[in-house]
Amino acid sequence: MxxxxxxxxxxxVQFNARDYQHRARLAAPxxxxxxxxxxxxxHRPRGRDSRIDELTLADPHGTHRTVSRLVRQYYGRCTHWGGTAGIVDEVLTALALNERLAVVAEVSVRAMLVRLGWRGAVVRSSDLPSRDGRSERLADLTAAVGAGTYLCGRGGAKYLSEHPFLERGLRVRYPPPPPLSHERGLRTASALWAFAERGAEGVRDALAVECVPAR
Known part of the structure; x- marks a missing residue:
């Protein structure tokens, strides 16, 4: 990103209960x-066929309490809890004001990106035209935002077909994962661990990536 x-x-896209779309792993400091x-x-209004943007929180008040308690329990004593608490507070506010999972998830990522100085643009696929096929959809979305290159992570590379991109004159790149992901246990852990342990500046240094304005 x-x-x-x-x-x-x-x-x-279809919600996957076995993925990270509504959950995260808290790692001990x-x-x-x-x-x-x-x-x-x-709550999935259409069962297994429900899309992510259709999902609502089944217990907003209970979820608010659980998130607040568990995150503080794990990271409240960390060196950089002060800065991390601001991220958590934004998520808790979103939980209190909105019952849609997609909104809460987007707020959580935006809160981290802001603190890392990222200046890119954020758009939603539901607002853009695209086909249904996995790779076709991604190629269409890349073109719809005026980009010339799609950056594919290691997980996506397992199923991605470059053909729909080549048809549109688009490139696909596979940048290596950030250095933090190579540390013990951090491939699966929530990014909150890094913010609480190292702070936003420390995370930026560890990523070793210069944040630049969107082009």
Whole structure:
């Protein structure tokens, strides 16, 4: 994301309860491999066919209490809790004011991006035209925002086909994961660990990526 000029929030695809779309792993400060799930219970109006942007929180008040308690329990004594608490407060405010999972998830990422100095643009896939196929959809979204290159993570590379991109004259790049992800246990942990342990400046240094204005 830090190498990108545009972040397209993929909010109009089918919800996957086994993924990270409504949950995250909290890693213990002293032992990042010691992790537990923090899950937001959700209501799926159309069952398994529900899209991410259709989901609502099943218990907003209970979720608010759980998020506040667990995150403080894990990171409240960390050196950089003061700055991290601001991120958490923005998420708690979103939980209090909005019952849509997609909104809360976007707020959480935006709060971190702002503190890292990222100046890119954020758009939602539900506001853009695209086809249904996995790679076709991503190629269409890349073109819709006026980009010439799609940046693909390691996970997406397993199923991505470059053909729809080449048809549109688009490039696909596979940048390596950030250095932090190579540390013990951090491939699966919430980014809150890094903010609480190292602070926003420390995270920027660890990512070793210069944040530039969107092009």
């Amino acid at each position: 830090f190498r990108a000029d545009v972040w397209v929030v993929l909010d109009d 002293g032992d990042p491999e010691s992790q537990r799930w923090l899950t937001l219970p959700v």
